[in-house]
Amino acid sequence: MTREKVFNGVQGIFRDIFDEDDLMISDTTSSDEIEDWDSLNHINLVSAIEKEFEIRFSLGELMTLKDVGAMVDLMLEKIK
Amino acid sequence: MEIYKKITALEYPLDVNIILRKKKSIKKYLLLQDDLIEKNIVILGGSTTSEVKNILELFLLNNGIKANFYESEYNKFYEDALFGNDILDKFNPDIFYIHTSNQNIIKYPGYKESESEIATLLSNEMQRYKSIWSSLSKFDCAIIQNNFDYTLDRSLGNLDSSDIHGKTYFINQLNNEFSKSSREIKNLYINDINYLSSYFGLKNWFDKSLWYQAKYALSLSAIPELAFSISKIINSILGKTKKCLVLDLDNTCWGGVIGDDGLGGIHIGTETAIAETFTSFQKYAKELKQRGITLAACSKNDFKNAKEGFEHPESILKFDDFTSFKANWNPKHQSIIEIAKEINIGIDSLIFIDDNPVERDIVFSQVPSVAVPDIGADVIHFIEHIDRNGYFEPISLLADDINRGQYYEDNKKRAVEQLTFKSYDEFLVSLDMMADIKSFSSVYLDRIAQLTNKTNQFNLTTKRYTAGEIENIAYRDDYIKFYGKLTDKYGDNGLIAITIGRVEEKQCHIDLWLMSCRVLKRDMEFAMLDELVKQCKEKGVSEIVGYYFKSAKNSMVSNLYEKFGFELTETNSEDTIWKLDITNYENKNKFIGIRND
Numbered sequence: 317m318t319r320e321k322v323f324n325g326v327q328g329i330f331r332d333i334f335d336e337d338d339l340m341i342s343d344t345t346s347s348d349e350i351e352d353w354d355s356l357n358h359i360n361l362v363s364a365i366e367k368e369f370e371i372r373f374s375l376g377e378l379m380t381l382k383d384v385g386a387m388v389d390l391m392l393e394k395i396k
Numbered sequence: 397m398e399i400y401k402k403i404t405a406l407e408y409p410l411d412v413n414i415i416l417r418k419k420k421s422i423k424k425y426l427l428l429q430d431d432l433i434e435k436n437i438v439i440l441g442g443s444t445t446s447e448v449k450n451i452l453e454l455f456l457l458n459n460g461i462k463a464n465f466y467e468s469e470y471n472k473f474y475e476d477a478l479f480g481n482d483i484l485d486k487f488n489p490d491i492f493y494i495h496t497s498n499q500n501i502i503k504y505p506g507y508k509e510s511e512s513e514i515a516t517l518l519s520n521e522m523q524r525y526k527s528i529w530s531s532l533s534k535f536d537c538a539i540i541q542n543n544f545d546y547t548l549d550r551s552l553g554n555l556d557s558s559d560i561h562g563k564t565y566f567i568n569q570l571n572n573e574f575s576k577s578s579r580e581i582k583n584l585y586i587n588d589i590n591y592l593s594s595y596f597g598l599k600n601w602f603d604k605s606l607w608y609q610a611k612y613a614l615s616l617s618a619i620p621e622l623a624f625s626i627s628k629i630i631n632s633i634l635g636k637t638k639k640c641l642v643l644d645l646d647n648t649c650w651g652g653v654i655g656d657d658g659l660g661g662i663h664i665g666t667e668t669a670i671a672e673t674f675t676s677f678q679k680y681a682k683e684l685k686q687r688g689i690t691l692a693a694c695s696k697n698d699f700k701n702a703k704e705g706f707e708h709p710e711s712i713l714k715f716d717d718f719t720s721f722k723a724n725w726n727p728k729h730q731s732i733i734e735i736a737k738e739i740n741i742g743i744d745s746l747i748f749i750d751d752n753p754v755e756r757d758i759v760f761s762q763v764p765s766v767a768v769p770d771i772g773a774d775v776i777h778f779i780e781h782i783d784r785n786g787y788f789e790p791i792s793l794l795a796d797d798i799n800r801g802q803y804y805e806d807n808k809k810r811a812v813e814q815l816t817f818k819s820y821d822e823f824l825v826s827l828d829m830m831a832d833i834k835s836f837s838s839v840y841l842d843r844i845a846q847l848t849n850k851t852n853q854f855n856l857t858t859k860r861y862t863a864g865e866i867e868n869i870a871y872r873d874d875y876i877k878f879y880g881k882l883t884d885k886y887g888d889n890g891l892i893a894i895t896i897g898r899v900e901e902k903q904c905h906i907d908l909w910l911m912s913c914r915v916l917k918r919d920m921e922f923a924m925l926d927e928l929v930k931q932c933k934e935k936g937v938s939e940i941v942g943y944y945f946k947s948a949k950n951s952m953v954s955n956l957y958e959k960f961g962f963e964l965t966e967t968n969s970e971d972t973i974w975k976l977d978i979t980n981y982e983n984k985n986k987f988i989g990i991r992n993d
Contacts, residue, residue, distance in 0.1 A: 335420030356446045359609065363616045364417050375605055 317395050322369070323388050329364045330384075333357060343385030369395060406458045406624070407769065408784035415620045419450055426457035431948050433634070433860075438466045438489045440473035440528075442496035443613035451619050452493075455627035459636060470611065471500075477528040490862065491633065492532055492539045493626055497589065497613035498547050498567060505561045514560055522573050529581055536864020538633045539584050540626060543571045545593040545614075548602050582842070583863055585629050585791055589614075589622065596621055628786030634860070635850025638767060638787040639741050641684055642732060644750035645695035645702055645723070648775070649681075649713065650674050654705045655697060665710030673775045678712035680779045685717055689788050692720040692735045694748070696755075699723045719808070728755050729762035740807070740913055742852065742949070747787050749778060794843060806887035807914065824919060824987040827884040831920065831988045833927045836870035836877050843891050844879060848908065852949040855910040856942065856956065874899050876931045880924050882915055882988070889915055893924050897932070897940070904928070904937045909956075922984035925960055927992075929981045939977055946970035960984075 331339045334352050347353040353361075358378075365387075366372055371394040381387050403422055405411035415422070435456075439445045449465050456463050466487045468476040473494055476484060501521060505514045525541070532539055544567045556562035571590055578584045593601040596618050603615035614622060631637055646653045651663025651670050663671040664678070685691050691713070695702050702723030706715045715721070720738045722731035728750070736743045744765040750756050751773050760768040769781040782788070810827070817823040836844060845863040852858065861869075869875045880893035892912040897904040906928075911921055932940060942957040944950075946969075954972070958964070962974035 329417065332417040333420075335418075335424070356444075356610065359606065359612075360416065360447070360616070363606075364413075367413060367617075375608060378609065 317392075319388065319392060322391055322395065323384075325368060326365065326384065326388060326391070329361060329368065333360055333364060341384050343388070344383055346383040365391065371395060403454075403458050404770070406455055406620075408781055410620050410624060412617050412620050415451060415454065416616060419454055422454055423457065426454065427462070429457070429460065432457070432460055432462040434462050434464065435490045435630075435634075436466070436488055437463045437630075438468075438484065438487065438492045440468045440476055440492060440494045442471055442473050442494075442500035443607075444470060444611045445495050447612070447616060447619050448495060448623060452623040452626055455620075455623050456630065459627060459631055461630065461634070461636075473500075474524060474528060478531045489535055490537050491630060492535070492537060493587075494528065494539065494541045495613075496542050496544075498544045498563075499607070499613045501544070501567075501570070504563050504566055507561050509561065511560060514566075518566070518569055518573070521570060522577075525574070526577065529577070529584055533581075533583075533864075536868065537583065537862050538630075539581075540587050540629050541574065541578070541584060542587045542589045543574045545589050545601060546598060548598055548604075585633070587622075587625055587629060589625075592621055592625055593618070624786075628789040629791065631786065632789045632791045633849070635846055637789055638689075638747050639745040640690040640692055640719075640735070640739060640747070641681060641782070641788075642692045642694050642735060642746050642748045642766075643681065644748075644752065644755065645693060645697060645705060647751045647773075648749060648778070649678060649693075650705055650708070650711070651775070655701045659704055659708055662705060662708065664708050671710075675710065675712060677775050677778050680782070682712050682717065684782075684788060685713075687790070687793060690719045690739055690741075691717050692739065692746075693718045693722060694728055694731045694735060694750075695723045696725055696728070697723040727758060727762075729759050732759055732763060732766060740916070747782070749782070751775070751778075792842065794846070809886050810884075820917075821987070827886075827918075827987070829882060829884045829918065829988040830991065831883075831923050832881040832991050833878055833923060834991075834993045836866065836879060838867075838870075840879060840891055841866050841870065844894055847891070847894055847910065847912065851910045851912060852947065853913050853952055854916065855908075855947075855950050856906065856953055857908055857945050858947045858950060859908050861908070869896060876904060876928065876935065878924075878927060878931070880911075880920060880927075882918065882920055893920055895924050895928055897928060899932075899935055899937055902936065902938045904932045904935075904940045906940065906942045909942070919985055919987050921956070921960075922986075923988045923990060926983045926985050927990075929978050929983075932978055938979060939975055942974040942976070944972045944974070 327339070327341050330341050331337055334350060347358065362373055362378060369391060371391065377390060381390065403426065405414040439449055445467050449467055453463055453465070466484060466489065473496060503517055505517055529539060546567055547563050550556035550562070550564060552559060552562050557564040557568070559565060574586055578586045601614055601618045603612070606612045606615055643649055651674050652661055654662055664674050665671045666675060681691060693702065703715050703721070705711070706713055720735045722735060724731065732746065732748060733743065736746060743763055747767040747769070748756070748759050749771060751771070756768050756770065759766055767787060769785060771778050771781045817826065841863050845861055845866045848859065848861040869877050876895070876897040876899060878895055879891050881891045882889040892915045894908060894910050895906065896908040897906050928940065942962055944954055944957065946954070957974035960976065962976040964972060965975050966973035
C-alpha cells in the first residue's frame with residue numbers, strides 16, 4: 317500500500333470522526349490544530365484506523381504519536 | 397406523518413463501524429426530527445463513559461428521545477449517588493444509568509477465606525449498591541443498573557465457576573443478588589451485561605489495551621451493543637414498545653404456499669429441519685402472545701385457505717390466537733391499517749414480519765410508522781430480528797399486559813353485538829358496565845405511571861409521570877387523583893382512565909386527563925367527570941380549569957371540554973384553556989354503574 321493511499325484513508329477517518337467533510341490534514345497536523353482532538357477522540361481515531369487497516373497499535377506506540385505524519389509512518393511499517 | 401427514516405445502522409444487526417465513525421453526522425441528522433421528547437439522563441460511571449453517552453444519545457434519538465446528559469466524573473458513581481452535588485441536584489433527572497462492571501468489584505475472595513468470610517465480602521459489595529439505590533430513591537426516577545460481566549482471565553480455570561473462591565462464582569452470586577433487588581426495589585431495572593458480554597463474546601467485549609489507556613470497561617465495538625440495550629430499557633420505561641406482531645403466513649408461519657400445496661403440503665411440525673424452523677418461529681410468536689403481545693395475520697390469500705393452515709395438527713399457533721386476521725387480495729399496507737383500526741391501537745405499535753421483500757417495501761413506504769425489520773427470506777433468522785431489536789422489551793410482567801390479549805378478543809365480540817342493536821344507547825345499556833373509580837392506591841401506581849407514558853390520543857395534556865411522582869401525588873391532599881377501571885359483560889378492560897387535579901383555593905386545575913382508547917365511546921369519560929365534580933365539591937372547589945395542550949396525536953380530544961360543557965377562556969395557538977362552574981352541575985353518566993372507595 318502506498319503512503320498516499322494510507323494517508324487518504326486516514327483523512328477519511330478524520331473527516332468522519334470530526335464530522336467535517338472538507339477537512340484537509342497534512343503530515344504536520346497535530347492535536348493542537350483540531351479542537352476536538354482530545355484524548356478520548358484520539359482513542360476513537362486509533363480504533364477506527366485499526367479497524368479499517370486491520371492493524372493493532374501497542375500501548376507504548378500510541379504515546380509517541382505526535383502528528384499525522386508519525387501516525388502514517390507507523391501504519392506503513394505495520395501494513396508491510 | 398414523520399418523513400425522516402430511521403437509521404438502519406442503529407437497528408439489528410448493528411453496523412458498529414458506521415455508528416462509531418459517523419456518530420456526529422448521524423446525530424445531526426436525527427436532530428432534524430420533529431416531536432422529540434426531552435429526557436434528563438444521569439450517567440453514573442464506574443469507568444469512562446464518554447463514548448457510552450455519545451452512542452446512547454444516537455439510539456435514543458432514533459427512537460424520538462432527545463437526552464440531556466449529566467455524567468459523573470470518572471469513577472465517581474458512588475460519591476455522586478450518595479452525596480450528590482449542586483449540578484446534579486439542579487439537573488432534575490428522569491432516569492439514572494449506573495455503568496459499573498466487574499472492574500468495580502472491590503475485593504474478590506482470597507483462597508484461604510472461609511465460607512462465612514466470603515459471605516461477608518458479598519454482603520459488603522451488595523451494601524455499596526444498595527446504599528446507592530436507596531440514596532437515589534429520593535429522585536423518584538427509574539434506575540438502570542448494569543449487573544456484572546465475567547472477568548476475562550480466570551486463574552482457577554474451570555474451577556473458577558464452581559469453587560466458592562472463584563471470581564466467576566462470586567460474580568454469579570452478585571448477579572443473583574442484583575436480580576433479587578430489582579424485584580424488590582420499585583424502579584430498579586437491570587441492564588444484563590452478563591448476557592450482553594456473552595452474546596458479544598467476552599474476548600471481544602473487554603479490551604485490555606483500552607482499559608489501561610482510557611479506562612473503558614468494554615471495547616469500543618461493544619459500546620453500541622451496550623447502548624442499544626440501555627435504550628431498549630428506556631423505551632420500555634417510557635412505554636414506547638410495540639404491542640402487536642403482524643405476521644405474513646406463507647413462508648413465514650409455515651413453509652410453502654397453502655393455496656398451492658394444501659394442508660398436507662406445507663412445512664410445519666418436527667418431521668424435517670425446515671418444518672422445525674417454522675415451528676420454532678411459531679413457538680416464539682406464541683410466547684409473545686402469552687405475555688400480552690397481540691398477534692395479527694396479514695396475508696395475500698383466500699381467507700378459507702389461510703385459516704385452514706392453522707388447522708394443521710402440528711401448528712403451534714391456532715386461528716384463535718390472532719386478534720385480527722386479514723387474508724385477502726388487498727395491498728398489505730391497507731390490511732395493516734385495518735388491523736390497527738380493528739384492534740384499536742396506534743399504527744406505530746405494530747411490527748410487520750414478512751419473508752417477501754416486496755411486501756416489506758410496500759408497507760414500509762406506505763405506512764412508515766410501522767416497524768418493518770429487514771428479516772431476509774430465511775425463517776431461521778426471523779426470531780432474532782424481533783428479539784434483538786427489543787420491540788416488545790418489557791420492564792415487568794404486569795397482570796394487565798398478560799390479560800390484554802383476552803381484552804382484545806372480548807372487544808371483537810362487543811363489535812359484533814353492536815351491529816344488532818337499534819340504538820347505540822341500547823347497546824351501552826346491554827353491556828352491563830361497571831366501573832371502579834377510586835383514589836390512587838399502591839397496587840396500581842406502576843400501571844398508572846405506565847399509562848401516563850404510553851397514552852397519546854385520549855390525553856389532554858400529555859404530561860408524563862414517573863412511578864415515583866405518581867406515588868407522591870397519591871399521598872398529597874391538595875391533589876384530586878383517581879383512576880377508573882371498567883368491566884362489562886364481556887370481560888375486564890383493566891385500568892383505563894386517570895384524572896389528576898391540583899386544587900388551589902376555589903379552583904381545581906386538571907393536570908392530567910387521559911383514557912385508554914380501548915374504552916372510547918363507552919361514556920367512561922362522563923363517569924370520570926362526575927367523580928371529579930363530586931370530589932371538587934367535597935374540597936370546596938367551585939370552578940374546574942381544564943387544559944388542552946395540542947400534541948401530534950391528541951386532536952381527538954381537542955373539543956372534549958366543550959363536550960363536557962366547559963367555557964373556552966383562553967386560546968394560545970392551538971392550546972386552549974377551559975372553565976366550568978360546578979355549582980349547578982348535573983351528573984352526565986347514565987350507563988355505567990359506579991363503585992367508589
